[in-house]
Amino acid sequence: MAGLFNDLSFDTPLLSNIYEGLKLLFRVNIIWIGLVIFLENNNPSRTLAWLLVLVLLPVVGFFLYVLFGRSYRKQKKAKAKILSDSDRMEKAAEIQSSLLEYIDLPNSENPANRRLMQLLLKNAKAPFSMSNEVTVLTNGLSKFNRLFGAIKRATDHIHLEYFIIKDDHIGNELRELLIEKANEGVKIRVIFDDVGSMGLSRKYINSLKRAGIEVHSFFKVPLPILSRDLNYRNHRKIVVIDGLIGFVGGLNIGDEYIGNSDKFAFWRDTHLEIKGEAVYALQTIFLNDWNYVAGQVVQGVTYYPEIKVAKTSLVQIAASGPDSEWKCILQAFYKMISNAVDKIWVTTPYLVPEESILMGLKTAALSGIDVKIIIPSQPDHFFVYWASQANIQQLLEAGVKIYRYKNGFIHSKIMIVDKLVATVGTANLDIRSMEINFEVNAFMYDVDVISRLEEDFIHDIDESIMYELETFKHRGIHRKLMEALGRLVSPLQ
Structure with missing residues (x-):
């Protein structure tokens, strides 16, 4: 930013003083944002990502944080809506x-x-x-x-x-x-x-x-x-x-x-x-x-x-959001995955899971559980699509079966575990839904409803193409660069 200002010239003392004041104000804002990030963000990788962006690209980092950065003030404002x-x-x-x-x-x-029902009773105050x-x-x-x-x-x-x-x-x-x-x-x-x-x-x-x-x-x-x-x-x-x-x-x-x-x-x-x-x-x-x-x-x-x-x-x-004491839907997803003994079937438009969910899916697949995930084959949002692509190889290596839906765009948000429970709602399997947005999901324990969702899932699999690990490993350098960019941006959400 300093370099940008240094390229400008000001012929009057008034303009020069305004310029110096703006430059000082910008530097103070950068320092303040850095301090806020350091104090309020309890995710070390996200904290480090934000601080690196602010240090290496202060102008870009400033505007990114204005757009997407978390705010303690906003959390307080959000919590005020619970009456x-x-x-x-x-x-x-x-x-x-x-x-x-x-x-x-x-x-x-x-x-x-x-145990899942008890969790939702406690963390989301969600009666059954x-x-x-x-x-x-x-x-x-x-x-x-x-x-x-x-x-x-x-x-x-x-x-x-x-x-x-x-x-x-x-x-x-x-x-x-x-x-x-x-x-x-x-x-x-x-x-x-x-x-x-x-x-x-x-x-x-x-x-x-x-x-x-x-x-x-x-x-x-x-x-x-x-x-x-x-x-x-x-x-x-x-x-x-x-x-x-x-x-x-x-x-x-x-x-x-x-x-x-x-x-x-x-x-x-x-x-x-x-x-x-x-x-x-x-x-x-x-x-x-x-x-x-x-x-x-x-x-x-x-x-x-x-x-x-x-x-x-x-x-x-169950509802979740910045007004929640707990990350209710994230915790419920984690509990569903950890409870699975037979299968975990997921449909999500965005595959940018929080680290515990990512580990849970990989661990389940490695332990022999049938983990299937359906995602879109074409993006509706540029960065989140490539952030999703960045997670595919490690999931495939763990034995997760991932399918790209070919018959248009798939936007369903579904998780089915065994014949025990299924959830449908507004929460995507991404960091924004799990930690930032206001979301709501229905958790259903009815075998007939679960079977009906399974029928749709099987039909969607028929409309999809499965990723092959060896083929995916040989994707072009352009795709790898875009995935790296998506991976870099995803912790900033």
């Missing part, structure tokens, strides 16, 4: 935790499931419920048909929370439906992520507000290029209708999610429709987020109506 409305779920989790070993639960003969009906929605058309049908039947309230809402055909179909329901007297609240939905037009938002729909953005970022608020995004996709039906999974709102995209011919994804008591957890997560973005404490029995469901499906809903 008393979650007390009922926390109390339920505490009671269940003390009684878990005495409760008769389906598919829990293996103590591994009870058995009166549920879970429907796996494969791909966008299935999800939007069920979602729009449920919205049309709403009578009391509709709560929507999405990382991305687009002003396109699907987005406008949703908008028209919501306006129609608002005119019928249904109370509607909408949360969208301010960065994920950056392209959402003011006209779209105002049309919702004119209809009486309450709309708020999450962690508003007025100047994204200069704001540290670009980090800590709300990656959740939650819909709750009348407190009775919930939707959660990988699909946002937009035409690309039904395959109408210039970039991807087909979009493979997985979502869930849940009817039953597990909807209470989705409702609580939404209302906590709403309390934060809107400054309104919304609560009451109308949001937690009595639910009668004939089917029995054991479910826990």
